[in-house]
Amino acid sequence: MSNNWRASNRVKQIQKSAIHEMTRLSKEIDDVSFLSWAKPTSDAPKHINDGAIKAINEGLVGGYSTNAGILELRQEIVKKLKRDNNIPATPDQIIVTVGAIEGLMDAIMAIIDPGDEVILPTPTYSTHIRQVIIASGIPVLVPLNEEEGFALDIEAIKKAITPKTKAILYCSPNNPTGTVFSEKELRQLAALALENNLMIITDEAYEYFVYDNHKHFSIGSIPEMKKNVVSCFTFTKTYAMTGWRIGYLQADDALIPQIKKAHIPFAICAPVVSQYAALAALKGPQDCITEFRDHYLKTRDLMCDRLDQLSSIFQYVKPAGSYLMFPKIVHEEGQDSMAFCKKLLKEAKVSTTPGIAFGPTGESHLRLSFCVPEEQINKAFDRMEVYFK
Numbered sequence: 001m002s003n004n005w006r007a008s009n010r011v012k013q014i015q016k017s018a019i020h021e022m023t024r025l026s027k028e029i030d031d032v033s034f035l036s037w038a039k040p041t042s043d044a045p046k047h048i049n050d051g052a053i054k055a056i057n058e059g060l061v062g063g064y065s066t067n068a069g070i071l072e073l074r075q076e077i078v079k080k081l082k083r084d085n086n087i088p089a090t091p092d093q094i095i096v097t098v099g100a101i102e103g104l105m106d107a108i109m110a111i112i113d114p115g116d117e118v119i120l121p122t123p124t125y126s127t128h129i130r131q132v133i134i135a136s137g138i139p140v141l142v143p144l145n146e147e148e149g150f151a152l153d154i155e156a157i158k159k160a161i162t163p164k165t166k167a168i169l170y171c172s173p174n175n176p177t178g179t180v181f182s183e184k185e186l187r188q189l190a191a192l193a194l195e196n197n198l199m200i201i202t203d204e205a206y207e208y209f210v211y212d213n214h215k216h217f218s219i220g221s222i223p224e225m226k227k228n229v230v231s232c233f234t235f236t237k238t239y240a241m242t243g244w245r246i247g248y249l250q251a252d253d254a255l256i257p258q259i260k261k262a263h264i265p266f267a268i269c270a271p272v273v274s275q276y277a278a279l280a281a282l283k284g285p286q287d288c289i290t291e292f293r294d295h296y297l298k299t300r301d302l303m304c305d306r307l308d309q310l311s312s313i314f315q316y317v318k319p320a321g322s323y324l325m326f327p328k329i330v331h332e333e334g335q336d337s338m339a340f341c342k343k344l345l346k347e348a349k350v351s352t353t354p355g356i357a358f359g360p361t362g363e364s365h366l367r368l369s370f371c372v373p374e375e376q377i378n379k380a381f382d383r384m385e386v387y388f389k
């Protein structure tokens, strides 16, 4: 590396991801059982691929689209937001983005000035924390209440608000805990945001993967919150379209031109071929969503049953949503989740994600993904049962 190379302080402060470190280590070992993948293992349904192929054959994907995304797609998104999220929107309030991630980054760049504080209920998706740091904002990590099933701690959030607080950023269903914040909690959060003139940025990536009697609630559906919310969504999880890199955000008319100013230098527009695939996803049959959800429900229950057999090692909150769970390591070596995960990988050939990757409140936990075939879960737990005997 040249001596002239001087990385920005902005990126230098970002710590190496424990997730990537575990992925690297997992590749060095043969025949690993993976419980660390947080992406759909199936391919996108055929009609979605066909939609993209048709657009390619018709010569529609060679150029840029309008920055906000093709109008027909935004019109379909508007219908979906009304039907499934109870969010009334117009096509002009939508920006199609490069996955939810770019939408979140655009929203953060449009809202956060250097030194502004952003409250993140944690454990949370670690990329959110990094995104705030990249924007020179200050992440303020407020622990979820684990005793109450990783619920939002409204009192603690209230106490964390300072004159510098600009926004609250959360994901529900939550990665890594699998919690679905209730409508009641989110209405309390909304009231707090309005009282303190704060913005709320949501990540609703797992909106359709909710189990038992739990319901996904979009805070953007509360009419009084219209001007205070940027809601971010994705096709990644819903339609198993991880690699297509396609998502969208919705915000009030007054905010959209500002968010677009962030979107254009990051992306110009979302990949056009993926926009046509997304259009096929929204216009086509929706049964794949139910199929994915039914599969995750089955694998969630299997994982919980298998964890019950290891109750002297792990204690868990049953996830209400997503395809992730976050058991606490009660084993004596569980204080250092990174060391625990490395040992489990090396000695039992089971790959998991250390809780510390999700903020300091994630320490002494593991993230396990049940977005895998049942055989994979059984193989991993058979190995752990032998290992912990």
Ligand SMILES: Cc1ncc(COP(=O)(O)O)c(C=O)c1O
Binding pocket: 038, 039, 098, 099, 100, 101, 102, 125, 171, 174, 175, 203, 205, 233, 234, 235, 236, 242, 245, 246, 247
């Ligand atoms: C909570 C959450 N948000 C966003 C993403 C990434 O979404 P996208 O592929 O749409 O950028 C993930 C991926 O794991 C996630 O877990």
